[in-house]
Every structure is written in structure tokens, then in C-alpha cells.
Amino acid sequence: MESKVLIFMMFLMLINPVSSTDVQANPSTNATLPCNASVAGGHIDVSLIKVDWIKNGSAIASFGEAATQIEEGFSWDTTDFINGDFSVTILKASLSLQGVYECTVNYNSSLLFSSNVTFTILAPPSLSVPQQWVVLEKEAHIECRASGFYPSLVSFTWTRDGQEIKHPDQVEGELALDGYYTAVSNLTVFPSREDQNMTFSCRVAHSGDYQELNFHLNITYLPSVRLSAVASPSKDVPLTLYCDVESFYPEEISVSWYQNGSALPELPVSDQNPDGTFKTRRYFTLSSEQRQQRGGVECAVNQPGVGYSVSEAADLDQLDPLDESPVLNKSAKASVAMMSISIVLVFLLCFGFSWRRRDEKQKSLTVSGVILPPRVVVGQKGRVTVSIEGRRVDRVQTVWFLNDTPICDTSLTETSKSNFNCLYNPLTTIHLPYGLTLTCPVTEKGPLLTSRGERGYYKLHTDGPLHSSRNGTQHLVSALTFIPQISLHKGAVFKCQVSYVNKDRIVEERVSEKFTILSPPEVSDIQLAETQNDSDVISMTVRASHFHPDVITFRWFCQGGELSPVASQASSSPRPNSEGFFSASSQCKLPRSELEKGSTKVWVSVHHMALKQPVTRETRGFIKRPCVSEIVSSNYSSNETSILGCEITDFYPPNISVTWLKLREGEEDDREEEVIEGGELWGPIQTNPRLFRLTATLDRRATHQEKKDRRGGIICRVEHCSLDEPIERKWKYGDIVAPSIPPSISVCWSSEGVGVFSLLLRGGHPKVKLLWTAGGATLTTLTSSETEEIGDDGQRELKSVCAMERSTNLLNPTNKKQERRKNGHAIRTNDAVTDPDTEGIEYIDEKPDEGNADMDRNVETTSEGDEDSDKETEDDPSALYINKVNVRRGPRENDRARLRVCLEITHPALKLPVYRTWTEPNEEISSTA
Template structure:
């Protein structure tokens, strides 16, 4: 099964940068390069880190990066411009690691179904490259040999069950005293529901009494093993006549009583003065793990034919006394047994006798001092020279962590990420259970604790911090979640926290509207409004205008009349709020006296905040249009209107011809034989306004032009009425 250590090792690979040998998969001459390991190997039930590194030739801009991992053709995780999604048990690096060029994929608790081809695809701006790696899985085999007595001169079979291995290629053999036996058979590997394999190795022979001194071994080699494993067994051989007599007597009693024999009975045999005392003492039974402070019971039993007055005692072996092997009861004589202390206070022993069964139970409440200790169960009958003992496996004490509620830390470092934290209190042993973070609409990320402290009582406390980019938190009901796994068969602890409950939401402060003077480059009058203190950063800014005498305000957009700049939210110095400045530049003065409104909306506001001001554009100096110079008959002349002080270049100069004794005026158009030339306005030396010089070229005057008057009419948005200048009447 998976171990926390295996998952932590995968994260150590990521954080420490201990890369496997890498295969270069980039394109020569390309700025983007991607490297992956050709293959990766993991043990079933553990975590594995599939390496993928990329290089863009400089700093990584996350808004130009996207990463996608495929398992065969199925997407398992992807990231794009701050958004990510991951399937269960898969997670990508945090943004800080992505910025360093790490796009590795972490898989938690891998199974056989996770074995195969993985592809890491990295895109940056207009480039895209990928790398591939093949994940191979391993599961180490286990050995189980059924123990039973055999009968001399009767054919018997030794069975070795080899189970839970992957892949299915395995080398197995029966040995006798270290030498490979001939004639054993093996079954075909059978697949289990979780993908591993089992097989049975069988050796059939006819044992003799001399075989009791031999050691038979089941020997296994497999790719998941660093070295071969084997389990040894010795034979307890019963004499054929004695076995028949015992079994016959038992069958005679059962048949005489009208009983039906429904199952085979196997006996362990101890000799005493020519008659057989047959019984069996299994291993000590109990839980694999003992929960700290929760009562636990260990059981030891004797089954078969034994004296009624057999005594049972329990002894505790301290965790520091590691010299007593588990099978000591089978190998050491009573006089060589070490003297052990009595059971600790509060430990109690109970017995239950029923026919051929004697069961003794040891009940206690484990403490941390019991972690690693063992207990010995001893069945003793001095007169019959019976001493059978069994030593339990090590007592493994654990304490389930108490998981705090999620909190937001007061110090934000880096300041553009919100630190969410959870504490795990009073857990044991020191290995921290897996911690998964996530949020609505996104995958989950595994986080290692930033700090582990030992408590006075020997338990531990750890803190896990998950940092989320501030700009990603945009919805008040968005929930950050953490899940702490306690172990196989144990329910996980889950906590969640919404942005609203976290106290992160802050409404904006909106300043009064300020107005600048006319700008030096003639860009108009600018209204500005400063917005500060809001979280999250997203808000809406709308500029409106309400003309004088009108009840309704209209929304302003970029155009000929104005320019709207909503502004961009930037983080405050402590990172806990945003601020921005919005501007409205007025190009026109026709709305003199109009009211301008800045409307700000934010998710913390039920009603938008409004600020208003009146815009006063800088007017045009209307007294600077010059008189046309004197006109001389039959010669070209130039009029020079010089309007200045205008804050915009938009200016209209219209020449008009007035005939004597006629009321109508004639606009001098481009199709008229007269010619007019008006260049683009140019800045005046003070740099605060524009001027323009317009030429009106007249053809030679004829008799019909006597008394004609030419007017230069100037129109500008800052002037309430057009202004005209006359050349005076021409005399021909």
C-alpha cells in the first residue's frame, strides 16, 4: 500500500530538483525546450513524480504559458494563464515552480491502471514542444506457506503461495537445505481485482522421518525486490501407526456419539512418556495499529488436547529490548528465557476456556511509551513440561491529528499570494499524513507542511500553508478546501473556508473627482478619481455625463468627445488590497456646465458608489484672428486668421465672398476659381495652444469684382458663435 514516505519522497524530488537522467526533446534552434525522463518507475500504492522541465530562454511569463499532461490520449492535468484543472490524484506544480521551469506531474497512490505513456506538452507564446515518459509499476511479492503436520511414508504436498506481485514475471523455486528441488510445479499467474498476480508453487513427495531435520524453503526473485526473499519451513512428521491410532480413537468416539466428521484435523505433537499431547498455539492476534488513548485487546489461544491446569501469563517487552526474536518461544528453553517485568498498571488479562480451546486476552490503553514494544504470551504447565510462548509483532501506536479550521495568515509573502493555513495538532508518529488543498472549480495540490514541532507529550504539531494568487480570488462564495488523509480505512478530515468567511472581502474607498488644467500638449481637460482599499481587485468603472437641465445621465465611451480610461488594479504595498486610478479626458466644451459622474461597482457593494464633478474646459482666445492684409486688384493676396489658445486642433476656416448690392453670401469652395489653402494647425511657442495661417488666393479682379468683400469665418468648439474678419471692399 501507499506510504506517506513515498509521497513525500516524490515532493522531495520536485523541491530539491533531483532529476532523473533526462532525454532532450526540444527542437534545435528553438527558444522553447522541453526535457523529460525516458521512463519512470513507481511502487503500487505510492506516489510518483513524472519529471518535465522546460526552458524559454529567459524569465517565464505565466500569462504566456500553458502546460498539458496526457495519459495516452486522455488529459489528466492542465494549466493556462492562472487557471488549472486536474483529475483526482494528479497535481501540477505551484506557479512559483512553473516560473522556474518545472512542469512535473505528481501522481498520488498509483495503481496498475496508471501504468503507460505520459506526454508533457508545454506551450509558450507561439511555440509548443512536448516530451514523453513511460511509467512502469512494481509490486513486491509476498510468501505464505500453510503449516500442517505430515505423516511419514504418506504422499504429501508442500504449498507456497506467492501473491500480490507485479509485473507477472517472477522466478520461484522450492529449495531443500539450500539446493533447488526437482519436480515442483507452479500454477499460471492469476490476476487479482487490483491488477497484481498470485501463483502457487507445489512440491509433492513422500516424507521419511529423516526429512524432519531438513529445511524446506520457498525462494522468490522479482523485479520489485532488491534481493530475493524466501520463507523456510521444517516438517513435523508423525509416525504412521501413532497417527492412525490417535485419529482412529477420535473417529471412534465421534462415530459412537453419532457425530459427523466435517473437516480435517491437524495436530502439533509434543511427546511425554510415550503418549501424545496434541495442541496448536497460533500467533498473537491483534490490530496492526493501536490508536493512542483507545483501548485495544490482544489475544493468544491454545487449541487441541492439553492439561486443564495450563497457566497463561503475559509479559511486556520494552521497545528498547530488541534482542528477543519473534520466534523465541519455539527456540529457547525455559531456563534461558530473560526475566521480564510485570505488566504495567492498568493492563488486564482475561481467560476463556471452552472444551479444547483456551483463549487469553490482554486489554490495555496504549501510550507513546508502548510504541515499538512487544508482548509475550506464555502457556505453562510445569508437570507436563509444557512451555509455549508467542511474541507479538511490535505495537505501533498512532494518534489521529486534530485538524484546525482554515485561517488566513497575517503576513503575506510573497505579497501577491494569499496564505491559507491549517494546523495538525497532536499526531503521532512524526510522518505527516497526506494533505490535499483545492478550491471550487479547480483541481487539488499536495502541500508539505512548512513546519513540524514536537509537543511536550511526545506528539507532533504541523502547519501546512497553501498560497493562492490574489488575482485568482474573484468570487465571494469561492471556497478553499483542505483534506487530510489519516490512513487506510480511516475517514479523512476536511475543512473549507469561503472568501466571505475569511474576512478578505473589502469594499473600495472612492475619492472625490479632481480636475487638471489644460495639458501642455493640448490633450484636453482630465477628470480623475482614485479607488483604494478593495479586495478582490476586480471592479467596474463607468463614466457618465448629465447635461445641464437634463434628468438622465448617459454613459460615456471613447470617441470624438472624450477618452475613458478605467485604470488597472495594482496591489497595495502589504498585498491585502488593490488600488487603481480612473480618468476621463474631455475633448469638447459644448457641454459647459454639464455634470460628470464616476460610478464604481464592486462585489462587496449592493449599490455602486458615485462621485460627480462639473468639467470646465479651457476656452479659446477669440480675439486673435487677424485682419486680412490689404487686397490689391489683379494680385494674389493672403488673409491670416491666427486663432490661438485652443486645446484641440479641430478648427474650421471658411472663406466667404460677398458681392456688392447683393444679400447672399457665397462660400468659396474648392471648385471655385478662387483657391484656398489652410495647413494643419501647429503649436505656438508657449506650447499651450495651436495656431493656423490660411491663404486665400484671388484671381485677377475684373469689373464684376468691384465692391466685393471677402470674409474669413472661424468655427471652433470652444466658441459659442463663429467669428468673422473682413478684407474690406475691393475697388477695381
């Protein structure tokens, strides 16, 4: 006994007992803390092992004879202990898990190994450059932000077109609330025209790694502004001002008008210069009252990314000087007299040209206002018209505008290139003599509003000219048909300009009033559901969507009177969506007992100005939302068919739809590919007066490619009247699937008394874990051999083989060898499993007498292979390791315990391990006794 202790202590002295390791990991990833030890001889008895992981004095994980425990957020595989691997894995690494971890391994109550592992988080920074707008030849500060990194030290470098423009700047980051660090570096630039297309880069070095962000500067060219006034013949008429804005970039600007500090409204058209900049002229007409106020006027231009305006101001006295009342002296009076004589002479001369005045009188026109349709509804054609009367209507042309933007005809599908080249010109109709008209055709693919890039449907209609009176007056109607869109026409006005052919002067201009665009609501069915905090109260919800304007009313009724809604979004001015439409919902509640009777009728009336009649939705009875379980998979051992099942419970009414869909294989998005036929529904089965349950199943044999790739999957989609959206449950081929396990272990014996036990498992994911044990009253762990192949049906097959020899003597671990040679032939794994006729192998059932005699001989004696035989088999990789199993004798000398061989099968899909056991028959023991 003392010699054994000394030998064991010498083995422990050969082991390095202490080590230190540093481990780093990114946030939310798994990190393994290593702890590996070995003993002399290479074989570890797990029952003698005690492992402890400690951090800051607190136990993280422990393993020993008493119990095995591990804290939440950590994991380890105890089956690897036999190989000397005691590592722990941190699940979803975070800053709170940083620190020094100590691993202590004791073997047979003596310290075998100890290590310290320092775990830290390594989080790379994310980069952003929030401000990229700068002003040409003005000092600008570009900021590069690095955020979400750890540890705190980073270094910034700036480059322009690959050339370094700022030396590396090392910065200590600031700690954020989430525990990570942020840092900022600034670059001062004076942008020139050459910087317009240059690539700038912000590079950040962190813990030996680099992050780089490339960007381009958006350079703003400031405009030159010139303010002028259009000369007018009288001081009592409106005054038109215009503002020339030139040499600016980009095109998007806003021009504001001010009079005496008060803002005046205005809208856009700009042209592009040959050098790539833009120019525009903006007009604003002062009313007679505004003109009489006098004072200063100002034109201010704003550009995106520029924090100030470029403007020019002028005084109306300079732009529009008033005539002063002169004080007449004698000479002035003489001048007035001479002027009067001149006027008389001029009057006499003009009398000879009176025929011109007559012609001008004939050209006078009477133009009506713009007539709007009574209702403007989204998606329905509307029509605006202008009526024109005069003696020369046959030479009149009209141009239509939306706000101040010319409208192009988009109703035509073909373009005549030879016809005035009107592809991008305003929609113009020319009225020729003798009642003929010529409309410039424009393709439907052309832009509607060139300044905004938007399009719509527009078509011009012209009726006339018609003779309407005896004095030769003609009548003409110009109309524009359009399809209303909220994005184009909300808050807009139509404008019609009337002029003569080949004349630039606008004779008349008419502007419509602003009109309201209507869109009737789309009303859902009434959805019923249990109230979250009170199952005896049922909430009823109705939703209206896609309506405009935002004023809508919900009224709830039941048999006997009107109900009061408990929740409504109709009166809270809901915000429009991206298309400009509104949505609202209303909710009402009733006791469950009233609805479960099935006779109480509840309805809701939805009122909106776009509806000629209110929309009504009604319900009768109770609806309950189904509960859908996750998809469960199982296999048939006979034909390897996979069965997928999904439980659907607690729903009402019983009408329900279940669809199975296949996911595309190998794609990250796993989009649906096809509907799978062959699903079955078991039910619905009534469990309560108002509750049902259902089981949906799908029998399916996976293809060889699915088994190989472990990609793609199946969706179970459940649709019910209580659901706004279907409920979906996904199952992927890579998910956990239990293997097919045979009912018993296969056994065969050699002529020398060596038993070969085997088991063949099919399918399953992930791979199963197997543990062979054998003995009498107590069991000992055995060494086995596993081989994995793909069967003819494309399914994985795992073969596990364990060979053993019985003995009643205590075994010395130093006498165990990896292989054993019997009758000149090693016991080979593949032979023992697949070929029972191999030399030296036979089934125990085939020769019971001879086999039992061999067993008795092995109980009496233990055969040790000679050294040369052992050395020869060690070089053979296919040789099977032969375990020696000690079967202790009973109380009487001639009695011995029955041999038991037990295989433990562990798999994540199995809630408990599965065991397969072979026990030596009683008659075998009695015959050998």
C-alpha cells in the first residue's frame, strides 16, 4: 500500500500545477476559459475528480462527489473531464463578467492542477461622421465619433485621397452609461473646389485593430443675390419684385421674403449654369396696401448645412420712388402750358390711329374664375375649368400650373418629336382660326413637376370656340382633368394663365381656392379579445385606415341603446403615414357573459366626410385568440420519416386554418418557397363550452441535401378571425432532432471469452453522447470506439462498439493496454460489428455450451498478453480496446455476481437519458458454478 502512494505522488510531481492565461472576447459572444490537466498513465477516473471555478471569492462552478453545479450564464461539458478538459464557457460575454477566474482541480483529494484565467472584453469602435456639409472656402470643423469600444484607448488618423493630413492623435475615451467608451476627433478644413470629389477618411486604431470610415464632403457654394422691382405704370397697382440668386450649389435652397421684418411666403424654379451651379429668379408681388406701407424689403437665401442666410435689402423709396408734388413758379407754369399744347397735338395725331384702339377693343377677354369639382377624392378623376369669352377667342392659348409649377400632359402614351418639340414644355393648347385647335402632345413618362421630380395624371380638354351672341362674341372652355394625390395636391391651388398666340404678355390669370382632398376610410372587422387584467371583460376593437382628412367618428351600439367607447384614437389627431393618410381605432368593452350568450348584437358606425353613408361593422358572439406551441419533431424508427407537430389550443370560434410552408435552403433570409401538401388536422376538439383545441401534423421525409446541409426549414402558419396577423412557428433542419435508438444491444463473443457489444443509431442532430459501463452490483466506466458513416438512405449512422473481458481479480491500472491480441488476430471494430463470421468471433447464442465454458475459464483466470503482442497491436489503429471487468464473487466462494453491461445515451432532444442494458442469464451462472 505504501508503495502505491509513493508512485502516485511521483506522478503528481511530474505535472505543472499552476498556469496563467489571458482571454479576450467581443460583447455578446461566447468565450471559453481553458483549464486542462492530465495524470500519468493518461487515464482519469472521474469519480476521483473535484473541480472548482472561483471568481472574486464566489464559486462559479463545482464538480465532485457531493453535487455538480454551475451558475447561470456559464456552461461546461462534464463528459470531457475524462480527457482532462475542465474548461468553462461564458455565455454572452459582458463587462460585468470581466475579472480573474481561478480553476482548481483535485485528484484523489490531492491538488492536481491550478490556473488563473484573466477575462476581459474587447469591443471595437463604431465610427460616424455626423456633419459632412461645409461651405466653400469657409473654415469648417469635421467631427469623427468613435463609440461603443472597450478598453478606453484609441488613436485617430485623418487622410485625404489616401494622403495623411493629420498625424495620429491618441485619445482616452470617455465612459458612457452602458459601460463602454466614446471618443471624438476634430478636423479643421478650408474646402476648395478641388475637394468636391475627394475621398476623406477617418481611421481609428484600437487594441491592434483598425476601423476606417470613408466619406465625401458636401460643399455648399454661397449664392450672389440681387433684388430688383418690375416697373409698373401706376402706384395704385400691385408691385412685382424679383430676386436673382446665382452661382449657388446644391440646387435645394429656400428663398424668404421680408417686409419691415415680417416674413412673406414664396415658392421655386431654378436653372443650371454651364459650370454646374444653379440660378433662379424669384418674384413676389406686393399688394397695393403693402406698397403704400413703404419701408425696407429683403431677399434672404438659406441653404442646407449653412447656419446663416445670404441676403440683400433695399428701401422701397429707392426701388419704387414716389413722385413729389412740385411747386410751380412762373417758368414752371410756362412749361406746363407748353406741355399742354404738346398733349393736344399728340391727341390729334393719335386720333388718326383710332382703328388700332378698335382692334384692341376686339381683343379684350372676359375670363371666369377657376371652377373646382364639388368633391375631390383620391384615385377618382377631378376636373377644373375656366370659361373665356371675347371676339378673338380663336387666337387664345392657356397654360395651367399647380401652384407655380407648369403642368405637363401625362395622359398621352406617344410623343411626336416633330410637333414643336413639346416633351418638357408646359401643357399648352393653341386655338387656330375656323374652330381648329392644336395641343402639344407630351409623353406620359415625362416629369410632371420638374423641380420636385413628381408625376401624376393630367389631361387638357377644350370646348369651343363657339359663337354665343349676335355681336360676334365667342365662348371657350379650357378644362384640366387630374387624379388627386395627397402628396401632390394637398394644400395646392391650380392657376390658369391666358394669353394670345405668339404674345408673351399674359392677358389674364386666375387662381383657384385651396381644396380638400378626400379619402374614405377602410374599416376592419370588429376584433374581440380578453382584457389583459380581467378575463371576464371582453374588449372589442375596430380600426379605420387610409382616410383623409383626419377627422373621423366612431359610434358603438348594441341591442337596447348606444355604448360608450373606452378607448379611441379618433379624437387625438393621429399622425399621417408616409403617404399622407391617417389611421385611427376605437375600442368598447362588454362583460363576457353578454357575448357568450351568442345573441347580443354589437355594431359600430364609422362617420367620415368622404363617406356618403356611414360604414357599419357588427359582431355576434365571442372570439378568443389561439395559443400556438412550438413545432415538435420526432422520427419513426421503421422508415426514418420525420413527423412535425404543433398544438393549437384555447381558441373560439372553431374555424381555423393551418398552412405548412417550406423555407428556401441555404439562404440567410429563409424566405418562403412553397406550400407543403399532406398536413393533417386532428380536431377541433371542444374542451370548454367556448374553447377548442387542435393538433396539426406533417409527415415528411427529409431529402439527402437537407440532411447534409442542415439548412432551410418548415413554417407552420395559423390563421384565425381573432388575429390581425397570422401566427407563425418555425422549425429548422439544424434544430435538435432525436436519433432512432434500437431496442437492445447486439452481443457477440470470441473463442477466448472476449465479449463485443455494439449499438447502431440512425439520424439525430446534434451528435449523441454515449457512455458504456459494466460490472456486477456496481458498474465501472468502459472505453469504447465510435465510427460515423452516411447510410444508403442519406442518413447519419453512428456505430458504437465496446469489447470486454471478465475477471474476478483486482486490476492494476498499469497493466491495462490499448489493444489485445487473441489467437494471432486482433479484435477489430468494423469486423466485430458488421461481419459476425470473422475468424475468432461467434455469437453466444450459436454455441452456448462452448461459450459458457469459455466464460468460466475467464472467471477463474486472467490472461495477460505478452509485451511483444501488446507492442504489435498498439500500431494497429483499427484494433479494439479490450476492457477488463471485475465481477466480484458472492458471499459463498462458488457464487459470483451476474455480469451487467449498460449503455447510457444522452441527447438534447431527450428529456432524460435512454438506457440499454444486457444482463447475463441465470442459467449461464449456474452452469459455470
